[in-house]
Amino acid sequence: MGVNVSSWRALALAVVVLSPSKSIAAPLIMGPLYSEPKVSTPAPNGTEGESRKMRQATLPAPPTCVLNVVELSDVRRDPQMVGLWRSAIKAPVDRAAWLRSVIQTGFRARGFQTSFGPSEAAPDAVQVKIALRSIWLKPIATNKTGSVIMRMSAGRGSLGPERFYRADVTNVNWWGSQSEFNDLSNLIFARVLDSMTVDLRPLCPGSPVADTAAPAPVQSTHVSDAR
Amino acid sequence: MRTTISQWAALAVLCAVASPAAAADPPKILPQAIRVAADGPAVEVVVPQAELDTSINVDNAGMGFGLIGVAVDAKINSDRANAASTGISALRMTLLDFDVDQAAIDTTKTALASLPWSHTHDVNFTRDNSVDGAVDYLSTSTASQAAFVSYHYEMAPDFSAVKISVVVAIADKSALPPETKIEDRLKPRNLAYRQTITTVAPLAKPTTGGENAARWAANNGVLLHKALSASFADLCSMIPRTLALTDADLKAMSAKDRKSIAGVSGTVIEDGPNGLILFDGTGLIHVQSQLE
Numbered sequence: 329m330g331v332n333v334s335s336w337r338a339l340a341l342a343v344v345v346l347s348p349s350k351s352i353a354a355p356l357i358m359g360p361l362y363s364e365p366k367v368s369t370p371a372p373n374g375t376e377g378e379s380r381k382m383r384q385a386t387l388p389a390p391p392t393c394v395l396n397v398v399e400l401s402d403v404r405r406d407p408q409m410v411g412l413w414r415s416a417i418k419a420p421v422d423r424a425a426w427l428r429s430v431i432q433t434g435f436r437a438r439g440f441q442t443s444f445g446p447s448e449a450a451p452d453a454v455q456v457k458i459a460l461r462s463i464w465l466k467p468i469a470t471n472k473t474g475s476v477i478m479r480m481s482a483g484r485g486s487l488g489p490e491r492f493y494r495a496d497v498t499n500v501n502w503w504g505s506q507s508e509f510n511d512l513s514n515l516i517f518a519r520v521l522d523s524m525t526v527d528l529r530p531l532c533p534g535s536p537v538a539d540t541a542a543p544a545p546v547q548s549t550h551v552s553d554a555r
Numbered sequence: 556m557r558t559t560i561s562q563w564a565a566l567a568v569l570c571a572v573a574s575p576a577a578a579a580d581p582p583k584i585l586p587q588a589i590r591v592a593a594d595g596p597a598v599e600v601v602v603p604q605a606e607l608d609t610s611i612n613v614d615n616a617g618m619g620f621g622l623i624g625v626a627v628d629a630k631i632n633s634d635r636a637n638a639a640s641t642g643i644s645a646l647r648m649t650l651l652d653f654d655v656d657q658a659a660i661d662t663t664k665t666a667l668a669s670l671p672w673s674h675t676h677d678v679n680f681t682r683d684n685s686v687d688g689a690v691d692y693l694s695t696s697t698a699s700q701a702a703f704v705s706y707h708y709e710m711a712p713d714f715s716a717v718k719i720s721v722v723v724a725i726a727d728k729s730a731l732p733p734e735t736k737i738e739d740r741l742k743p744r745n746l747a748y749r750q751t752i753t754t755v756a757p758l759a760k761p762t763t764g765g766e767n768a769a770r771w772a773a774n775n776g777v778l779l780h781k782a783l784s785a786s787f788a789d790l791c792s793m794i795p796r797t798l799a800l801t802d803a804d805l806k807a808m809s810a811k812d813r814k815s816i817a818g819v820s821g822t823v824i825e826d827g828p829n830g831l832i833l834f835d836g837t838g839l840i841h842v843q844s845q846l847e
């Protein structure tokens with residue numbers, strides 16, 4: 329069998345890439361905190377009505393709108409796990425801080441001020457109760473995919489009915505690194521926050537948006553990102 | 556199949572020189588030592604997914620054509636993954652009120668309770684199906700055996716059926732030399748037992764993937780709820796039936812005629828009004844009656 333130097337190099341590279349070294353098999357730990365995705369994502373597949381709502385969601389909320397988060401919970405079974413890629417993909421050690429950063433950083437990027445707990449409530453604040461129902465990241469062939477489901481009830485004076493907000497994103501799995509999966513989770517959270525923003529903005533005092541359409545019981549967005 | 560683009564390319568280089576080593580299969584018949592153990596196994600239910608999964612037919616035809624072939628494969632697989640993700644979203648929304656994890660826990664308890672040897676303890680639940688996760692459970696368990704009951708539920712690539720697969724694996728600490736490392740006790744050759752049980756709920760007269768998905772999702776997923784409920788109920792009897800198999804049963808089942816249906820194949824064990832039961836060499840497969 330004739331093998332030249334370049335073949336050996338290619339073989340060596342292949343062995344290195346495919347070998348399950350200790351570091352590759354170690355769990356991927358997400359976080360530690362949410363950061364707003366810097367790159368804009370493609371418009372989600374959906375109806376024109378959904379697209380309109382998504383465009384509205386990108387507008388800033390009225391400057392005085394304060395979200396008072398009266399309850400923020402993680403209701404998942406086995407909450408340390410957020411996915412699987414060779415080994416476990418795990419939530420940050422401080423899950424409470426991570427989830428709080430999703431709400432605080434995410435809604436700040438969408439034009440809201442947030443406060444946590446009833447004692448911090450401003451008189452005109454929109455009250456919200458939010459739960460993380462599910463997050464799961466995994467590979468599918470040469471792609472990676474993930475979804476997030478959150479549950480929210482919101483209102484001024486009293487909380488409205490609970491609604492589910494779900495988003496999923498599928499994109500290319502280049503290296504399967506921690507930062508790649510962490511970026512994916514941030515991207516999915518951002519899409520969920522976009523959907524929540526659509527329902528929250530009309531509740532703000534003096535909101536210029538009058539969304540008279542009856543809210544659907546669930547919001548769901550799907551993004552196939554070819555990057 | 557868990558592969559990055561970089562690995563796919565490397566695999567194309569390696570495929571000509573590497574061949575997978577045959578791994579020793581664990582026993583498919585439950586050893587007598589397990590059936591008569593005094594304390595029964597500790598039980599961990601593993602559901603390594605948070606939502607209904609989707610599968611694709613992975614294309615690797617380009618593997619023999621170097622990097623260009625790899626790139627073509629990657630594009631095809633990416634398109635298939637995106638199409639599957641698009642179709643599955645509506646189905647997942649209809650399952651927001653269906654607690655599959657609890658159904659898996661209840662099914663495991665019911666199935667094991669019918670076996671005289673199991674002495675079922677409280678079951679532990681995890682999403683972690685990694686070796687590290689199993690090692691953690693085995694090393695902290697005080698029971699001499701640990702049973703891992705792993706569920707996987709998914710739609711067929713063309714949405715023509717919903718399938719639940721259960722792998723029952725039992726590690727017996729007492730059957731190996733004391734110096735055996737915990738992680739080595741979980742290697743296939745050291746497992747005391749492993750069997751797969753599959754139940755398939757096919758759609759009647761399936762057409763295109765999009766139309767099939769729409770039928771499952773109609774009326775807030777009533778058909779999908781029905782299929783999952785029926786499948787978990789089916790597993791309550793299929794799991795103990797599988798665990799009770801003897802060596803003579805396996806030999807007799809392997810000798811029967813083969814048949815392929817709804818994306819699965821195996822020797823025909825039963826064919827009646829409740830569907831078809833096949834044996835594919837790794838376990839029993841129940842293809843249920845078609846759902847209208």
